[in-house]
Amino acid sequence: MQIDIVTLFPGLFETFSATGVLGRAVDKGLLEITTHDLRRWSGNRWGQVDDEPYGGGAGMVIRVAPTVEAVEDLLEERSIPPRVVMMTPRGRLLDQQLAQELANEPGLMILCGRYEGFDERVVELLHPDEISIGDYVLGGGEVAAMVVVEAVSRLLPGVVGDPESVEADSFTGGLLDYPCFTRPERYEGRQVPGVLLSGHHGKIRRWRLQQSVELTVTRRPDLVKKNWVRYPGEVRSLVRRYAPELARSCENDE
Numbered sequence: 001m002q003i004d005i006v007t008l009f010p011g012l013f014e015t016f017s018a019t020g021v022l023g024r025a026v027d028k029g030l031l032e033i034t035t036h037d038l039r040r041w042s043g044n045r046w047g048q049v050d051d052e053p054y055g056g057g058a059g060m061v062i063r064v065a066p067t068v069e070a071v072e073d074l075l076e077e078r079s080i081p082p083r084v085v086m087m088t089p090r091g092r093l094l095d096q097q098l099a100q101e102l103a104n105e106p107g108l109m110i111l112c113g114r115y116e117g118f119d120e121r122v123v124e125l126l127h128p129d130e131i132s133i134g135d136y137v138l139g140g141g142e143v144a145a146m147v148v149v150e151a152v153s154r155l156l157p158g159v160v161g162d163p164e165s166v167e168a169d170s171f172t173g174g175l176l177d178y179p180c181f182t183r184p185e186r187y188e189g190r191q192v193p194g195v196l197l198s199g200h201h202g203k204i205r206r207w208r209l210q211q212s213v214e215l216t217v218t219r220r221p222d223l224v225k226k227n228w229v230r231y232p233g234e235v236r237s238l239v240r241r242y243a244p245e246l247a248r249s250c251e252n253d254e
Ligand code: ADE
Pocket: 087, 088, 089, 131, 132, 133, 134, 135, 136, 137, 138, 139, 140, 141, 144
């Protein structure tokens, strides 16, 4: 997948895209991350891309012309049109489903704002998908873009070594992950749960599922509500056992 990132701080992405799972995906040619400095399209000698907001008020606004021209030029360079995405706190909240949708695209072009954001005409003219990573305000879209890139890349075939680990991950099945343990068996009097040492695969699978369900109903009942329709019978029965009222309210909503 080709990911183009339009930003005022391309340097932020250098180590990020060369490290760990992402770095390997780039080396293997599964992923290409290209940053583009918006200042290239500033149209002035100083590389200035922002200006004061009409109507007054604090902060600066990124001008429409550099942004639209950057995207139009870059789209022309791409033979397969990517999905254009803008990082903004007013956007659709990123979740695993949106990450999967983006992973199905042939490419992404991510616009990172700074200051008070982009001139609204960028949205009117380019119709980007506006995406937020959470209900808080960051200094700019770059870190949010990294979150998108990381969530999306690990869903691309071949990027994560063991596809089962992606499949089993939190949220993919609409449940939080079960707790994990590794050596030693005992530490400061705390023992690894016996079932994990039993070698009995059926019992281990069942214990892990129970743990996942217990954690999800207590910490994130909203996830249970959201994912109820796609839970298999075994998960639904466990929800009924650990949180009967929550299960009833999910059944009523069906
Ligand atoms: N830019 C600033 N805050 C953001 C957020 N929460 N999500 C996406 N982009 C942002």
